[in-house]
Amino acid sequence: MKIDYLIKNGTIIDGSGDNRYEADILISDDQIVSILSKDQKTVKINDENYNLNDLSFNNIIDATSFIIAPGFIDVHTHDDQNIFIDRSMSCKISQGVTTCIAGNCGISLAPFDYSGDVPAPIPLLGDKDAYRFSSVSSYKNAFNNSPSSINISLLTGHSMLRVQVMNGEINRGATKDEIIKMQNILENSLIEGSIGLSTGLAYPAANNAPTEEIIELAKVLKKYNGIFTTHMRNEGDNLVESVNETIKIGKLADVRTVISHHKCAGRSNWGKSKETLKLIKEAKKEQNLDLDCYPYTASSTMLLKHFVDRADKVLVTWSDKVEDLKVNDINTIAKEFNCTTDDxxxxxxxxxxxxxxxxxxxxxxxxxxxxxxIGSDGLPGDKHPHPRLWGTFPRVLGKYSREMKLFSLEEAIYKMTFKSAKTFGLEKRGLIKKGYFADLVIFDPNIVIDKATYEKPLTPALGIDTVINNGQIVWQSMKSLEIYSGKFLEGKSFN
Incomplete structure (x- = not known):
């Protein structure tokens, strides 16, 4: 019998959090068909028993001295458009990422049917030409017709619902009729393949939405086993109040909830994580509440005055009005323009x-x-992106696990694989297990590390040897193989 891949001599960390072990992996088509212990002589495949000597392999990968882990799942991305622009998705597969959750922070390419000017942060996903998907099914069909190297799941952005239903009049709460219209669009999106609802309550597009508006929309999710993720209303001075608001929304809507890129922003708020994590821990006893973060102390988004005011330092990275703008400190640029930072x-x-x-x-x-x-929150459309776009996952492995020893390598991989798969309902992903999809990363645990910096943010990580998505090698020897084996994941099998 012919088998597509034999991965031999590696050490498996299977994503469950359990201890590592040595074994070989057999892959056929897009699935793991067997995991072989060192002394195993026979194998059962498709209910048939075979002697190992009777098997032949189209490809053999020697993983000596390497770790074999499930492909990493980036739970917080803005890759909605990037999967079409750069089908190789090198910024992600170079890190070992095989699945991305898009549509975060209240913004998603679909569903959106609006021709007017759009408020922040919607332009982060691209110019007006990018917003060509009036439904999730049209987005899904476009991806399936021209897939990328990674799998994609799509959240429905609350800000997109607001802008189109309220005809751009976002500086108020939605009326009852408008909420009903948003609920209908959201429900249809869930039926067509969206995995849930995201909000970006800190941004102009949604900042005026009252808590009740979000609760009424989130209530739609339960019937379809959808998930609610939120860039909270405030991550600074009113951080604790925003965590309590999020807990309230999740509890009253009775939906699984994820706090996106949890942080304490602004020097006056440092240390508040002690209180917020205590609140989250208590709430988890009664409801499905989770969180993600990225491993950097700098954030990145649109240039907004209230974000500038609370930061110790601000690098301006791009401007649509000044195309030749060089990346520099905001104070330096203000001096060049002879104006205040506000102006x-x-x-x-x-x-x-x-x-x-x-x-x-x-x-x-x-x-x-x-x-x-773990979620990168990278912005692939930026001319000079934050290094998290290329470095997040190897940074967790290399800096926070190996060097700082904040947690074991097994726990690090659990955070980036099975924990994410089961939270977002991604069926048969996130574990190395017979019958699961063959999404795998093979890496050197002794050298894996991020190399992207604030000065050179497009630098691939070190130590990622081979990445396999749905049974096909997509990254090897520091380069994309331009194999587009990604799938659209509807991800509502949460248990």
């Missing part, structure tokens, strides 16, 4: 920035919290 924001907007505003102790506490997932 500069007006002159440059739409624009992007990196904000240095978090503390290492908070980050260490949050990333070490039991069950915290």
């Amino acid at each position: 500069l924001v007006d002159k440059l907007y739409p624009a992007g920035a990196i904000y240095f505003q978090m503390d290492d102790e908070d980050l260490n506490r949050i990333i070490s919290f039991d069950g915290t997932m």
